[in-house]
Amino acid sequence: MNKNEKILVTRPVLPDFEVYSSYVKRIFDSKWLTNQGPLHQEFEGKLKELIGNDDITLFCNGHMALEAMLKSYNFKKGSEVITTPYTFISTINAIVNNGLKPVFCDIKLDDFTIDETKIGSLITDKTVAIMPVHVYGFPCNVEAIDKIAKKHNLKVFYDGAHAFGVTINGKSIYNYGDATMASFHSTKLFHTIEGGMVVGNDGYLHDHLTILKNFGINEKTTLVEESGFNAKMNEFACAMGLSLLPELDRIIETRKEKVELYYDLLESNKGIDTFKPKEGVKWNYSYFPVIINDESGITRDELFEALQEENIFSRKYFYPLCSDNDYTKVKEKDIKNARYASEHVLSLPLYPDLEDEQIKYICETINNKVKVLKK
Numbered sequence: 040m041n042k043n044e045k046i047l048v049t050r051p052v053l054p055d056f057e058v059y060s061s062y063v064k065r066i067f068d069s070k071w072l073t074n075q076g077p078l079h080q081e082f083e084g085k086l087k088e089l090i091g092n093d094d095i096t097l098f099c100n101g102h103m104a105l106e107a108m109l110k111s112y113n114f115k116k117g118s119e120v121i122t123t124p125y126t127f128i129s130t131i132n133a134i135v136n137n138g139l140k141p142v143f144c145d146i147k148l149d150d151f152t153i154d155e156t157k158i159g160s161l162i163t164d165k166t167v168a169i170m171p172v173h174v175y176g177f178p179c180n181v182e183a184i185d186k187i188a189k190k191h192n193l194k195v196f197y198d199g200a201h202a203f204g205v206t207i208n209g210k211s212i213y214n215y216g217d218a219t220m221a222s223f224h225s226t227k228l229f230h231t232i233e234g235g236m237v238v239g240n241d242g243y244l245h246d247h248l249t250i251l252k253n254f255g256i257n258e259k260t261t262l263v264e265e266s267g268f269n270a271k272m273n274e275f276a277c278a279m280g281l282s283l284l285p286e287l288d289r290i291i292e293t294r295k296e297k298v299e300l301y302y303d304l305l306e307s308n309k310g311i312d313t314f315k316p317k318e319g320v321k322w323n324y325s326y327f328p329v330i331i332n333d334e335s336g337i338t339r340d341e342l343f344e345a346l347q348e349e350n351i352f353s354r355k356y357f358y359p360l361c362s363d364n365d366y367t368k369v370k371e372k373d374i375k376n377a378r379y380a381s382e383h384v385l386s387l388p389l390y391p392d393l394e395d396e397q398i399k400y401i402c403e404t405i406n407n408k409v410k411v412l413k414k
């Protein structure tokens with residue numbers, strides 16, 4: 040291992056070049072580059088099978104999938120959507136860009152997902168939906184959230200950007216709620232360079248979403264039905280998805296091995312909290328967040344800097360909180376846990392090609408800076 044080489048927080052996985060080339064060859068032969076081409080159909084078909092759901096729509100990226108998912112329900116402008124401040128800003132922008140108002144609910148500190156026990160008190164006569172995030176691939180309490188939504192007649196939309204490949208009791212996490220978005224961005228564990236998807240469970244969303252992502256044009260009637268946008272997935276992106284999909288199990292298995300090495304090497308350090316999924320969850324090991332806790336004798340930001348000096352690039356993921364931007368600022372917020380997480384979490388480097396030697400070096404460096412060993 041070369042200590043002068045930067046260790047980045049993530050690196051994209053790439054398929055076998057020959058495999059990707061064989062798909063690209065098909066694109067060159069057909070000259071069909073985008074607009075629901077043959078690879079688009081094939082990729083959509085494979086995803087339906089994997090997820091066990093026929094209502095699947097592909098998008099040019101995860102963010103547009105989120106925007107389209109919300110837009111397809113035509114909520115009254117100014118309606119409220121209960122969500123989490125502890126997420127990537129995309130979640131909140133999708134709400135705001137649809138003319139809706141984000142209402143921030145606190146999270147739990149054992150898995151960083153929305154605190155379902157605090158949702159009830161935030162519901163008003165303007166609330167139309169709940170939009171939680173399966174953050175780091177840790178599933179929200181989907182059953183409790185479902186009960187709350189049913190009781191108050193609300194829709195549930197999940198941001199599942201981190202959760203590709205995650206199952207609960209053998210069922211894909213994407214089959215919960217009214218609809219779930221997935222991101223296939225290069226930095227995610229599975230990707231199509233840029234890309235995203237909506238999985239629907241509330242009747243059939245596919246036809247409407249297909250119109251929305253094609254400027255609002257209904258290809259069957261050629262009529263413009265509403266003001267949509269251009270958010271289609273192109274054939275080269277589908278080629279990447281088709282090339283990587285057979286690798287998914289191996290990708291998750293390799294990440295699991297890396298995470299288990301991290302657990303072992305950080306276990307004796309009382310200043311660092313690590314996290315594991317709950318019973319019944321098959322996790323995808325998409326991120327490795329740790330909390331630099333109050334016993335560590337060092338702040339998160341100090342450790343972040345110290346690691347950087349040793350060429351280790353972790354990330355303050357998520358900082359700042361999404362409720363702290365000018366356009367999302369709200370007067371009263373009970374988001375103590377989210378604030379704590381955003382000030383204490385570091386996401387450590389994790390990707391399939393990360394070498395065990397590098398993980399040992401990262402943990403050694405951390406254990407040297409945070410010297411509070413468990414008895």
Ligand SMILES: *Cc1c(COP(=O)(O)O)cnc(C)c1O
Pocket residue numbers: 100101102103126127129130172198200201222223224233234235
């Ligand atoms: C990556 C991400 C998105 C946006 O997805 P893109 O494919 O990058 O547009 C949305 N929400 C969360 C939580 C994400 O991590």
